[in-house]
Amino acid sequence: MTNSLKSVDDVLEALTSERYVAERSLGVAVHLALQLGKPLFLEGEAGVGKTEVAKVLASILDTPLIRLQCYEGLDVGHAVYEWDYPRQMLAIRLIEAQGEGAHADVTDIMSRDYLVARPLLQAVEAAAKGERPVLLIDELDRADEEFEAYLLEMLSDFQVTIPEIGTISADRPPVVILTSNRTREIHDALKRRCIYHWIDYPNFEREVEIVLRKIPEVPEELAGDLARAMEKLRSMDLFKPPGVAETLDWAAALGVLGTSRLSPETADDTLGVILKYQEDIERLRAVGVEQLLATAG
Amino acid sequence: MAEPLTHNLVHFTRYLRAQGLRVVPDTTTDLMEAARIVGLEARNDAYHAFRAVTVSRPEEIPVFNEAFELFFGSGRRFVKPREPIELEVHRRGPRVHVIAPTTVQADLGDQEDSDLHEQAGASAVERLATRDFSDLTESEYAAVQLAIARMVWKPADARSRRWAPSAGGSKPDLRRTLRQMTGPSRDLMPLALNAPKPRRRPLLVIADVSGSMERYTEMLLYFVHAARGRLGKVEAFVFSTGLSRITRELRHRDPRVALSQVGIAVHDWSSGTLIGEAFAEFNRGWSRRVTRGGPVAIVISDGWDRGDQAVLRKEFATFARSVHRVVWLNPLAGRAGFEPQTRGMQAVLPFVDDFMPVGNLADLTAVVRLLESVPKRKEVTRG
Known part of the structure; x- marks a missing residue:
């Protein structure tokens, strides 16, 4: 529980024990968010481990992870709750079949039993019961402004009002993590309610550490080769620079191939794992794949 | 403590x-x-x-x-208050002589009786509509700005993935249907319907502010500011040798303040033009952040380019793919005998959907009209 996380060091230690290698700044942000009961807003390029923070945190706190994946047009029916229409219809038929004598109350089919809770309601209900789930609102930048406005309201008082049932509210908010890949700017009003943290690409040492921790089978030399290559790629002005997720995919792919050091040939064969745009692959081949292997200096 | x-x-x-x-x-x-x-x-x-x-x-x-x-910082102990320091602000950029609309109105009113009105019965604005921005007197300039501020914007909607109640809709809304059923019973149970909710298509403006554009820059930025005020969803950039985002600066309601903030924020006014580099910068650094929702892109430039044409062609092709429609406004295009023959124009024309002049008020009005008829589907006619 949160009680065991009394300091930034506790948080960092817990993250490490879950094989998440974090910068100290992230540890501070997580610690603040937990202590202040504010949502944590994580922004950064794709594949730097934003979503992972929520998963790891749920595991540390030993609570369920409730995830809401955002997309354009996301509405209340998919984010908060939806009535179970087929069951409602069946119930109406049943009442009709019982004929005149049956005394059915319409409020029956508008009760909690006929409600399907979606992630936001799930989180509020769990919190209302005294639990403290981790609510992950993933890739908020994909949702439209209308959903953002709803979220703003929801994050300020953690309650959901269902006209037919009433208001469900949580005294203690769930742990909320929002992520954004920055495909658009999220409104300031929403960010202001959150603890903000920008996750950057890791430096060389940390990236090696991440690879070794996540995939212990990888030889240390190979992890170093990959981290060095990634550093170069990210400085290359690509359309889509590879993230840490790509480094791990790459390490895994090379593991399958039984490679112990990165060579220009193996790198060229596996470029598709790390570069997702033909343009970027061409750009790299134009300067020469062997550039990735050149040691500093 | x-x-x-x-x-x-x-x-x-x-x-x-x-x-x-x-x-x-x-x-x-x-x-x-x-x-x-x-x-x-x-x-x-x-x-x-x-x-x-x-x-x-x-x-x-x-x-x-x-x-x-x-x-x-080191040496300080978190306690000593420190007064904020006045920042030195370098003012650069377009000379701003925007006149407040109320003043302009008064001006126009005065002129109603004098020479403007007498000219063949045409109203002041009509007469000014076809006069090149670079030939305007101070008070005409203000009158044109007023006309821009009063433009009616009714851009075509974009497709949306969100639904809203509509009697003529196509998708049943079970939630509303069920709720209606709990009301007084009727013989026919009406099915509540939803239709796609209209969505405003965003606008993306990328304007050339290099030396050759100098005489048009201010009026065009004024136009962009007006668009932002009316449409809300407008992203704006300017470029000459480098690219600068001016969306935030344009936020201020007062065009005088907004334009002078743009002047402070942008550092390479009226220098040379590297269009290809500017679009490369846009594609790498901004594209994925500001092209959501399929914007109509308005590029304002005369196409005079000192850069590499191969780069321009490649980057502009990428750019055109990431937006819904490319409208290119060229201040010189309205002149008699104009042919888009600058090397820059030649490189980008295959990727431009609408090529229009932008030298006077009538041209700007045509742009606003064009936005009313942008099709919902992206037209793909590029090689």
Whole structure:
């Protein structure tokens, strides 16, 4: 529980024990968010481990992870709750079949039993019961402004009002993590309610550490080769620079191939794992794949 | 001990605000809380904690770093208040002579009786409509600006993935249907329907502010500011040798303030033009952040380019793929005998959907009309 996380060091230690290698700044942000009961807003390029923070945190706190994946047009029916229409219809038929004598109350089919809770309601209900789930609102930048406005309201008082049932509210908010890949700017009003943290690409040492921790089978030399290559790629002005997720995919792919050091040939064969745009692959081949292997200096 | 800290954090908050960070008075309270939770012994932790509650975008981090160093840098003990420092502001950019609409109205009213009215019965604005921006007198200039401010914008809607109740809709809304059923019983149970909710298509403006565009830049930026005021969803960039985003600067309601802020923010006014490099910069650094929702892109440039044509062609092709429609406005295109023969124009024309002149008020009106008929589907006719 949160009680065991009394300091930034506790948080960092817990993250490490879950094989998440974090910068100290992230540890501070997580610690603040937990202590202040504010949502944590994580922004950064794709594949730097934003979503992972929520998963790891749920595991540390030993609570369920409730995830809401955002997309354009996301509405209340998919984010908060939806009535179970087929069951409602069946119930109406049943009442009709019982004929005149049956005394059915319409409020029956508008009760909690006929409600399907979606992630936001799930989180509020769990919190209302005294639990403290981790609510992950993933890739908020994909949702439209209308959903953002709803979220703003929801994050300020953690309650959901269902006209037919009433208001469900949580005294203690769930742990909320929002992520954004920055495909658009999220409104300031929403960010202001959150603890903000920008996750950057890791430096060389940390990236090696991440690879070794996540995939212990990888030889240390190979992890170093990959981290060095990634550093170069990210400085290359690509359309889509590879993230840490790509480094791990790459390490895994090379593991399958039984490679112990990165060579220009193996790198060229596996470029598709790390570069997702033909343009970027061409750009790299134009300067020469062997550039990735050149040691500093 | 606590009192001086509070005092200092209040100053710190104010200072950050003066530096353009979007902090609120509550931020001071958040800073206090953050200081309490992580403690002030470890300067590094305090730094990260303060940053997490005040910064809300990566571009603000360097600004925050400077402020933090100023207030709590080594040698300072988190207590000594420090008065904000006046920043030296370099003013550059277009000469701004926007006249407030009320003044202009008065001006026009006066002129009603004098020479303007007598000219063949045409109203002042009609007469000005076809006069090139570079030939306007001071008061005509103001009249044109007023006409721009009064333009009616009715851009075509874009497709949306969101639904709204509509009697003529196509998708049943079970939630509303069920709710209606709980009301008084009727013989026929009406099915509630939804139709796609109209969505406003965003606008993306990329304007050339290099030397050759100088005489048009101010009026065109005024136009962009008016578009922002009317449409809301407008992203704006200017370029000459480099690219600058001016969306935030244009936010101010008053065009005089907005344009002078643009002037302060942009550093390479009226220098040479590298169109290809500007679009490369856009494609790498901004495209994925500002082209959501399929914007109509309006590029304003005369196409005079000193850069590499191969780069321009390649980057512009990428750019055209990432937006819904490319409208290219060229101030020279309205002149008699104009042919888009500058090398820059030649390189980009295959990717331009609409090529239009933008030398006078009538041209701007045509642009606004064009936006009313942008099709919902992207036209793909490029090689």
